[in-house]
Amino acid sequence: MEITISFTLNGKPASVKVDEERMLLWVLRSDLGLTGTKFGCGEALCGACTVIVNKQAVRSCVTPVKDVAGKQVMTIEGLGENGLHAIQQAFLKHHAFQCGYCTPGMILSAYALLLQTPKPTEEQIIRHMDDNLCRCGAHVRILEAIHEAAGAAKGGV
Amino acid sequence: MNVNRRGFLALAGPGLFVFFGVERTSAYQQEPNRLPTRQNGPTDFNAYLHIGADGTVSCFAGKVELGQGCGTVLAQILAEELDVAYGSVNVVLSDTNRCPYDMGTFGSMNVPVLGPAMRAAGAEARAVLLQMAAEQLGAPLDRLQVKNGKVTDPAGAKSVTYSQLVGDKRIERHLGNVPPKPVKSYAVVGHPAVRKDALEKVTGKALYAGDFQVPGVMHARLLRPPAYGAKLKSVDSSAAEKFGALVVKEGDMVAVLHQRPDLADRALGMVKAEFDPPPPSVDDKSIFDHLLKTAPRPQAAGRPAGDVAEGEKLASTIVETTYINSYVAHAPMETHSATAVIENGSATVWASTQAPFMLKPQVAQAIGLPQEKVLIIAPYVGGGFGGKTAGPQAVAAARLAKITGKHVQVVWSREDEFFFDTFRPAAVFKIRAGLDSAGKIVFWDGSVVGAGDREARPFYDIPHQRTTSAGGWQGGNPPGMNPFEVGAWRAPSANTNTFARESHMDMLALKAGIDPLEFRLNHLTDARMKRVLETVAKQFGWKAGKAPSGRGMGVACGLYSNAYSATMAEVAVNKSTGHVQVKRVVSALDVGLTVNPDGMRQQMEGCITMGMGSALTEEVRFKDGAILDHNFDSYTIPRFSWLPRIETILIDNPDTPAVGGGEPPIITIGPVLANAIYDAAGVRMLQLPMTPQRILDALKKG
Numbered sequence: 001m002e003i004t005i006s007f008t009l010n011g012k013p014a015s016v017k018v019d020e021e022r023m024l025l026w027v028l029r030s031d032l033g034l035t036g037t038k039f040g041c042g043e044a045l046c047g048a049c050t051v052i053v054n055k056q057a058v059r060s061c062v063t064p065v066k067d068v069a070g071k072q073v074m075t076i077e078g079l080g081e082n083g084l085h086a087i088q089q090a091f092l093k094h095h096a097f098q099c100g101y102c103t104p105g106m107i108l109s110a111y112a113l114l115l116q117t118p119k120p121t122e123e124q125i126i127r128h129m130d131d132n133l134c135r136c137g138a139h140v141r142i143l144e145a146i147h148e149a150a151g152a153a154k155g156g157v
Numbered sequence: 158m159n160v161n162r163r164g165f166l167a168l169a170g171p172g173l174f175v176f177f178g179v180e181r182t183s184a185y186q187q188e189p190n191r192l193p194t195r196q197n198g199p200t201d202f203n204a205y206l207h208i209g210a211d212g213t214v215s216c217f218a219g220k221v222e223l224g225q226g227c228g229t230v231l232a233q234i235l236a237e238e239l240d241v242a243y244g245s246v247n248v249v250l251s252d253t254n255r256c257p258y259d260m261g262t263f264g265s266m267n268v269p270v271l272g273p274a275m276r277a278a279g280a281e282a283r284a285v286l287l288q289m290a291a292e293q294l295g296a297p298l299d300r301l302q303v304k305n306g307k308v309t310d311p312a313g314a315k316s317v318t319y320s321q322l323v324g325d326k327r328i329e330r331h332l333g334n335v336p337p338k339p340v341k342s343y344a345v346v347g348h349p350a351v352r353k354d355a356l357e358k359v360t361g362k363a364l365y366a367g368d369f370q371v372p373g374v375m376h377a378r379l380l381r382p383p384a385y386g387a388k389l390k391s392v393d394s395s396a397a398e399k400f401g402a403l404v405v406k407e408g409d410m411v412a413v414l415h416q417r418p419d420l421a422d423r424a425l426g427m428v429k430a431e432f433d434p435p436p437p438s439v440d441d442k443s444i445f446d447h448l449l450k451t452a453p454r455p456q457a458a459g460r461p462a463g464d465v466a467e468g469e470k471l472a473s474t475i476v477e478t479t480y481i482n483s484y485v486a487h488a489p490m491e492t493h494s495a496t497a498v499i500e501n502g503s504a505t506v507w508a509s510t511q512a513p514f515m516l517k518p519q520v521a522q523a524i525g526l527p528q529e530k531v532l533i534i535a536p537y538v539g540g541g542f543g544g545k546t547a548g549p550q551a552v553a554a555a556r557l558a559k560i561t562g563k564h565v566q567v568v569w570s571r572e573d574e575f576f577f578d579t580f581r582p583a584a585v586f587k588i589r590a591g592l593d594s595a596g597k598i599v600f601w602d603g604s605v606v607g608a609g610d611r612e613a614r615p616f617y618d619i620p621h622q623r624t625t626s627a628g629g630w631q632g633g634n635p636p637g638m639n640p641f642e643v644g645a646w647r648a649p650s651a652n653t654n655t656f657a658r659e660s661h662m663d664m665l666a667l668k669a670g671i672d673p674l675e676f677r678l679n680h681l682t683d684a685r686m687k688r689v690l691e692t693v694a695k696q697f698g699w700k701a702g703k704a705p706s707g708r709g710m711g712v713a714c715g716l717y718s719n720a721y722s723a724t725m726a727e728v729a730v731n732k733s734t735g736h737v738q739v740k741r742v743v744s745a746l747d748v749g750l751t752v753n754p755d756g757m758r759q760q761m762e763g764c765i766t767m768g769m770g771s772a773l774t775e776e777v778r779f780k781d782g783a784i785l786d787h788n789f790d791s792y793t794i795p796r797f798s799w800l801p802r803i804e805t806i807l808i809d810n811p812d813t814p815a816v817g818g819g820e821p822p823i824i825t826i827g828p829v830l831a832n833a834i835y836d837a838a839g840v841r842m843l844q845l846p847m848t849p850q851r852i853l854d855a856l857k858k859g
Contacts, residue, residue: 022420035368041571136763
């Protein structure tokens with residue numbers, strides 16, 4: 001059934017009239033044209049589609065769009081709108097990516113972690129990031145980048 | 158909508174179906190002259206570079222950015238030779254209209270093949286610009302200095318920039334071969350550089366083939382058969398059509414198109430299709446016997462030496478072992494994607510492909526357009542590893558665009574990706590080798606089936622040896638030998654062959670009672686291989702010990718595309734679960750001159766991390782043509798919690814021409830872990846991947 005769903009997207013009001021069972025990933029990518037959020041597996045197994053909903057990292061490929069009604073949604077396009085965010089700067093500096101396809105999901109997962117745990121331990125980072133997959137093997141640099149971003153962020157992210 | 162079958166076949170080339178059984182050929186067998194041949198384009202240095210009036214240098218290359226940083230390296234080379242700032246070089250990659258012909262991005266060929274061409278183009282362009290500057294400044298050539306694209310005559314205190322020299326002129330001067338700069342004067346090459354793709358990738362602005370937003374585009378999903386060899390019997394697509402989807406049926410192809418990608422998925426789920434199952438055939442356990450039975454005639458792999466029968470007479474101890482490995486998937490994070498637009502008799506296809514110039518004629522043939530009317534662009538590609546050499550999804554998108562008259566995007570589901578992938582082949586490698594009483598290898602008799610011949614012949618000094626190879630990733634396999642498509646997977650053949658050789662070296666060392674490092678050095682005269690091995694041993698802190706020492710330490714060497722690699726690892730094996738935790742990996746690599754040291758380290762770290770997957774968990778399970786692994790839940794790839802401490806060493810060897818390093822370091826990971834597992838737990842693992850269950854089984858056997 002088509003319904004109108006309103007939410008805040010990257011700080012601005014957004015409204016879509018869509019089939020309520022559709023997943024957020026496709027509404028973001030196809031209806032709203034925000035292609036920074038990637039499709040990887042469709043079953044919440046890889047983390048490429050990670051976005052932030054009310055400060056939590058969620059897998060948009062299994063999040064029905066109706067579930068974000070009235071909520072704050074942030075995608076990679078909304079991070080660091082006024083220049084690069086500290087996490088993006090750290091990913092850039094450490095070259096914490098290769099093909100870059102998993103990168104938006106990695107960055108947003110890290111963002112959610114630093115919101116909850118501003119100074120995470122190595123073990124906390126690994127546990128939080130473990131379900132975000134990267135096939136190129138940029139993992140060591142992603143860990144370095146998250147450490148650095150945590151160190152650089154003053155008063156939280 | 159049902160498209161008339163005859164109409165479709167008129168569009169399709171003979172013997173080619175969209176998606177089902179689409180022909181895949183080895184790029185190596187159809188290598189045309191690869192230097193500049195683009196349509197009506199320049200064939201000189203102008204093919205590779207352009208200097209704009211604003212001073213921006215554009216570098217054109219047919220290579221594809223798969224994550225390996227090829228654009229960054231080429232920009233460094235060009236900036237170096239031209240004497241312009243690295244930041245002023247803009248890289249234009251893999252656009253079949255704008256870039257010179259390139260056969261494809263594989264085989265670690267970017268740096269060794271394109272690097273010299275880019276160097277020569279840069280050097281010649283610089284010399285031409287200097288000549289023009291000398292004329293304009295009225296100064297002798299040898300008095301001129303160049304920095305950041307500005308030519309200065311210190312005596313006359315005058316200068317002119319490249320962009321002023323070029324203006325909007327087309328330069329047609331040629332100087333022939335101009336010697337490139339001496340390596341010792343390099344200021345950009347050999348130094349780290351910020352990747353050209355960095356900013357777009359951390360901001361989500363990087364566009365992949367499925368990100369192109371074309372007004373009115375239809376998203377296509379293709380019906381996948383349940384198994385290889387299954388025949389489509391009947392299709393009822395009425396529910397999907399009622400749902401509002403466009404349905405194209407043609408032969409074995411059934412495609413469902415919708416304005417929204419997820420609703421195309423939903424509509425595909427409404428299609429009721431009946432297939433005749435294929436006859437029972439092999440599975441992932443019976444495949445190894447099947448390969449031996451169906452393999453073609455063995456061919457010599459590399460140059461034999463001496464006489465194996467004579468060598469055997471000298472042996473006091475013989476070790477004979479058979480090594481096997483399962484099929485492995487590429488599993489790039491981006492599934493195969495393509496967006497096709499046909500307008501005014503011309504087609505543009507954005508495709509995740511490693512070989513846009515190979516794809517172009519395929520697309521042209523499939524939609525009945527002359528090649529010059531087809532433009533293929535490989536934008537950022539989300540991982541390839543050999544799996545995106547062919548572009549069946551791009552051919553499908555183009556055909557569907559032609560059939561429907563709409564713009565069409567095809568994105569494989571993850572299940573499609575695990576089904577239509579060209580897997581790394583399963584293989585069987587039998588080695589029989591003997592030692593004399595002094596602990597020297599006197600003969601080696603190897604035969605590999607299924608993998609391919611690269612690096613099958615040992616590089617160790619063995620007086621009597623022969624190695625044969627039958628079938629492999631590159632084709633030439635009899636029908637039915639592999640139950641599905643196989644193809645190149647990062648360092649094709651060499652993962653299998655290095656695993657077998659380096660495992661066998663350790664078994665021989667054990668028999669000889671010699672430490673595996675010393676045993677290898679005893680059989681090496683190649684100075685470069687000795688150097689990487691000694692370098693890695695020093696950094697690792699290798700101490701001789703009798704395996705299994707319980708310390709869990711292993712060593713392996715590898716040679717691929719003239720790059721030398723040696724790796725040492727430390728592992729812990731949980732004997733009650735069979736789980737292996739890799740604790741530390743130290744790897745050294747000699748690629749000659751390293752153009753971008755940080756980029757090379759990224760590749761080494763990537764190889765080590767990715768290599769742990771095919772060593773420890775990754776295998777494609779199948780039965781009777783059906784693929785049993787569909788997604789990342791059962792097909793387990795490496796993740797953060799697996800990470801060892803990784804140390805990478807670049808051998809300083811600037812006077813040797815550069816070769817590529819994106820593949821070589823991965824080949825040592827399987828054997829180094831097998832050897833370390835033996836040292837930890839005393840079990841010799843003869844099959845990749847070395848899963849917890851296989852380790853437990855081996856421990857039980859004792």
